[in-house]
Amino acid sequence: MRLFFCIFGHQNIIMLQLKNIIFDFGGVLIDWNPAYLYRKVFNKEEEMNYFLDNVCKPDWNVLQDAGRPLAEATAMKQQEFPRYKEEIAMFYGRWGEMLGGTFEENIRLIKPLKEKYKIYGLTNWSAETLPIAMERYDFFRDMDGMVVSGEEKLVKPDKKLYQILLDRYSIKPSESLFIDDNIENVKAAKAMGFHTIHLTEDVNLEQELKNKMVL
Numbered sequence: 178m179r180l181f182f183c184i185f186g187h188q189n190i191i192m193l194q195l196k197n198i199i200f201d202f203g204g205v206l207i208d209w210n211p212a213y214l215y216r217k218v219f220n221k222e223e224e225m226n227y228f229l230d231n232v233c234k235p236d237w238n239v240l241q242d243a244g245r246p247l248a249e250a251t252a253m254k255q256q257e258f259p260r261y262k263e264e265i266a267m268f269y270g271r272w273g274e275m276l277g278g279t280f281e282e283n284i285r286l287i288k289p290l291k292e293k294y295k296i297y298g299l300t301n302w303s304a305e306t307l308p309i310a311m312e313r314y315d316f317f318r319d320m321d322g323m324v325v326s327g328e329e330k331l332v333k334p335d336k337k338l339y340q341i342l343l344d345r346y347s348i349k350p351s352e353s354l355f356i357d358d359n360i361e362n363v364k365a366a367k368a369m370g371f372h373t374i375h376l377t378e379d380v381n382l383e384q385e386l387k388n389k390m391v392l
Contacts, residue, residue, distance in 0.1 A: 195372070195391065197353040198290050199342070201333075202300040204358035205376055206284055207310060208277035211268070218264060232258050233268045241269075242301040244330035273309050279316070283382050287319050289392065298323030299342050299355070301332045322346050333357075334365035354391065356382070 203209045211229055219225040233254065241250050247269040255262045287296060298320050300307075304327030311317045324342040331338040343350065350370035357363050363375045374385055386392040 194352055195294065195354060197295045197297060197346075197348050198391075199297045199299050199353055199355045199371075200287075201355075201357040201359070201362065202298060202302060202310070205280065205356055205382075206316065207279055207314065209275055209310075210277055211275050213277050214267065214271055214274040215264070217274070218267060228261060228264060232261050233265060238268075239301065239332060241303045241305075242326045243332045244304065244327050247303065247305050269306065272306050273313075276310060276313065279314055283376075284314075284316050286383055286386065286392070287316055290386075291319055295321045295346070295348070297321055297342060297346060297348075298325075299333070299339065299357075300324075301326040303327040333359070333362040336365055336369055339366060339369055339371075354389075 200206055211233065212225065215225045215229065216222075219228065237250070237254065241247055251265060251269060254265045258265065290296060296319055298317075300323065302310075302325050304325055307325055307327065317323075322342075322345065324338060324345065326332040326338060329338055329341055331341070333339070339350075342348070350366070351372075353371050354374065355363070355366040355371040356374045356376055357366070358376045360375055363373045367373045372389075374380070374382070374389075376382055383392065
């Protein structure tokens, strides 16, 4: 089914043919935060923050999202910070405790959207940890397909990862709406011709979709 929505500019109206909705997972559909685990590990918030800012920090985790094996990453980090050997082992050893659940206000939009569009996922995620989330959350069953950075050994905002999605499912960016909470990922998608929504704390996704006449 082919649907259209309008974007109103200052002096013109652009008719857009939309066939696909593409979701990021973390921060959009899934509430993932290492603090959910490490608040149970450290006695003080400041000690936990130091650990997550300086030891198991975000750019280290991104390397696993890009395909580095978890065991290798853990061993290297333990050699670098032997003082935190046990805590480092917990990052992937107790990774499931970092899942805080789903953003239900966004999850419940998938089924009505699926009546009109193909639904895809494009995520920066370790290929070794994503199965834990997939087993826990039912919404994955409604996906028509997904591209996972850890499997492709590329991470957003690398445009090659977006291109894999386009090629694998024979879709066009001009017919696709991409939703992500990371502005750099959104910028990359927009540069490739995707329609985009940057999901921040101030953005109500359901209302934004209604404003774009998608829902």
